[in-house]
Amino acid sequence: MNKTFLFEALHAATDEEMGRDPKVLVIGEDVGHYGGSYKVTKDLHTKYGDLRILDTPIAENSFTGLAIGAAMTGLKPIIEGMNMSFLLLAFNQIANNVGMLRYTSGGNFHLPLVIRGPGGIGRQLGPEHSQRLEAYFQGIPGLRIVACSTPYNAKGLLKSAIRSENPVIFFEHVLLYNLQEEIPSEEYTLPLNKAEVVKKGEDITILTYSRMRYNVLQAVDTLVDQNYDPEIIDLISLKPLDMETIATSIRKTHKVIIVEECMRTGGIGAELTAQIIEQLFDQLDAPVIRLSSQDIPTPYNGTLEQATIVQPNQIVNAVKQIC
Known part of the structure; x- marks a missing residue:
């Protein structure tokens, strides 16, 4: 290694x-x-x-x-x-x-x-x-x-x-x-069409990818301390979506939050929500929650830039709300 x-x-x-x-x-x-x-x-x-x-x-x-x-x-x-x-x-x-x-x-x-x-x-x-x-x-x-x-x-x-x-x-x-x-020092490859289960859990499924994986992990540290048990899935494959892995998780938790840096309108989360509702509607105990970046050009100002992106405290609050 x-x-x-x-x-x-x-x-x-x-x-x-x-x-x-x-x-x-x-x-x-x-x-x-x-x-x-x-x-x-x-x-x-x-x-x-x-x-x-x-x-x-x-x-x-x-x-x-x-x-x-x-x-x-x-x-x-x-x-x-x-x-x-x-x-x-x-x-x-x-x-x-x-x-x-x-x-x-x-x-x-x-x-x-x-x-x-x-x-x-x-x-x-x-x-x-x-x-x-x-x-x-x-x-x-x-x-x-x-x-x-x-x-x-x-x-x-x-x-x-x-x-x-x-x-x-x-x-x-x-x-x-x-x-x-x-x-690993030895050669390896990974499948292009598979999501990764980053953390197993029972209470709620959190779907994310790229940099937001780390905002979710920060939020989950707080949630675990408060006796919540989220499952985290890194999508990795944005097209096609690995609905098999996603479905297995949702059939277990019956609740889902999508955390993305993409725009809310027409983003990856919008497509993912549509597929979840089409394929897994009867498995859901609550509406799908999407936490996405705001639909504005990203500001140069650092404080305003952070305000457009999903932060860990927003993820914590959404999990508490849906659970």
């Missing part, structure tokens, strides 16, 4: 897969000699060369198109968005090409493509750099969406995403790169 930062886990996954498969390459701004804005590709250009760790101009639509063409010809590109918000400039390529080409080509083309990079609400990065894009991408047919949350799952999930024959949007949170934990 090695103690590893999350950005190092992503670096190791990329390095291992590039060493394993010569078709894997990285495309993005400053991924080469600079090593990526969060050092996920640090020094890889010296090992694999400037054509496999390809620095691009500031032109997201263009280099996303380049990666799509490369994938169609059999390569396995990893697109790094310096900030995932910037990939809105490539939304046409992602929606009309990445999601559709396997279908519109009658299966003649595969898109083994990973689009990864930092997203979410940081610390005073301003509205344009604090967007939660999982809601933007979830409605696009043909995409799989994954959100890592620990060094362990970041490495295992990224390796699986790179090996996938279909496109994966891979969300990392800008505030989790310096998270550190021990991960």
Whole structure:
């Protein structure tokens, strides 16, 4: 076991897969000699060369198109968005090409493509750099969406995403790169379509993902001291949702709270609520509670920024209310 930062886990996954498969390459701004804005590709250009760790101009639509063409010809590109918000400039390529080409080509083309990079609400990065894009991408047919949350799952999930024959949007949170934990020294992969039961419990199911996993864990420390016994599930797979794991939990607790950093309107929590009500309505003893970020551009002001995000005390109060 090695103690590893999350950005190092992503670096190791990329390095291992590039060493394993010569078709894997990285495309993005400053991924080469600079090593990526969060050092996920640090020094890889010296090992694999400037054509496999390809620095691009500031032109997201263009280099996303380049990666799509490369994938169609059999390569396995990893697109790094310096900030995932910037990939809105490539939304046409992602929606009309990445999601559709396997279908519109009658299966003649595969898109083994990973689009990864930092997203979410940081610390005073301003509205344009604090967007939660999982809601933007979830409605696009043909995409799989994954959100890592620990060094362990970041490495295992990224390796699986790179090996996938279909496109994966891979969300990392800008505030989790310096998270550190021990991960196995031997090779491992993790399934892209499975949620993780972080803590077993009997009283209520709390569904969350990405950075909000840690706000939930803070809240649960308080709740356990007050004799509540919540079950925590990290969704990990945002599309498709692992409804099997979710259903097993709800059939046990009969109550559910969703905690997300995504927008309330049209967010992951909204889709998750719809599926729970469609599939598990008779199992619920109370309405589903959604705790989401407010539907406003994220303020630059630090105090206002915190006021837009779900805080641990709000989670504690919601559990007490529903229980």
